[in-house]
Amino acid sequence: MARNPERRTALVDAAIEVLAREGARGLTFRAVDAQAGVPAGTASNYFASRDELFTQAGSRIHVRMAPDPDLVAEVMSPEPSRELVTGLMHWLVRRMTEERTGYLAFLELRLEATRRSALQAELNRAVRAELDATVDFHLNAGLPGDADTVKVLYLAMTGLLLEHFTLPEVLSETELGDLVATVVERIVPAAPR
Structure with a gap:
């Protein structure tokens, strides 16, 4: 080789x-x-x-789709809040849209992983590590919600992105940004008054 x-x-x-x-x-x-x-x-x-x-x-694929750490620090400058999480999710959608090729390839890889055990093992490892890192990041940043909040948000955003890239007309009656805001509002707890 x-x-x-x-x-x-x-x-x-x-x-x-x-x-x-x-x-x-x-x-x-x-x-x-x-x-x-x-x-x-x-x-x-x-x-x-x-x-x-x-x-x-x-x-x-995860290296290509990972955000620049300097940009993460910049985006994280406001106080932790549901509004910051909404901004982070809007940023995620923008990044995935800009890296459309990578996201579509990732979807192909996920489907192919059902037929290739080595690929499935690699994606299980990589996605699990990313999810664990995301949970840790969320909790350490003091963002609202707990580990389950992050997991449900992950599942909702994964579904939203899948729909956006593969069947964009299904939810076309609502702006993508509005859908993102609704997802966060329904999942992430508001700050106590």
């Missing part, structure tokens, strides 16, 4: 682009080579199998 880490990352990023555009069935070594603009056969020199390529894409 080839050992150039920059090229390996570029190939995994190309795989994510292919997943978003063509779905899991379109993820072939040839398609990755074409997307990355490298000679035919390059991807197969870096990955032993499609399973490994899927698993590496599952590991990389």
Whole structure:
């Protein structure tokens, strides 16, 4: 197997682009080579199998979709409140919309994980770690609600984003921003008076 880490990352990023555009069935070594603009056969020199390529894409997708820590610090400057959580959820939707390719690839990876045990193990590990980190972040920041609040908010926002990216007309009678605000209002407790 080839050992150039920059090229390996570029190939995994190309795989994510292919997943978003063509779905899991379109993820072939040839398609990755074409997307990355490298000679035919390059991807197969870096990955032993499609399973490994899927698993590496599952590991990389979280790196691509993670927010910049400096921006997180900036966004977290107001006092902890339900309004701040609403702002964070609006920011999440904006970030996912800007990283549409990554989010669509992530959805493809989640579906493919039902058929590939190594990918499922990687996504279980990565998503669980992200969820645990999100719960810790929420609690340590003094945002309203408890760990269950964060988990329910996670589930609601995951569903909202799934609908937004795959069937946007289903909820088209309500602005996306209004839906985000309603989700937070219904899940996150208001500050005591």
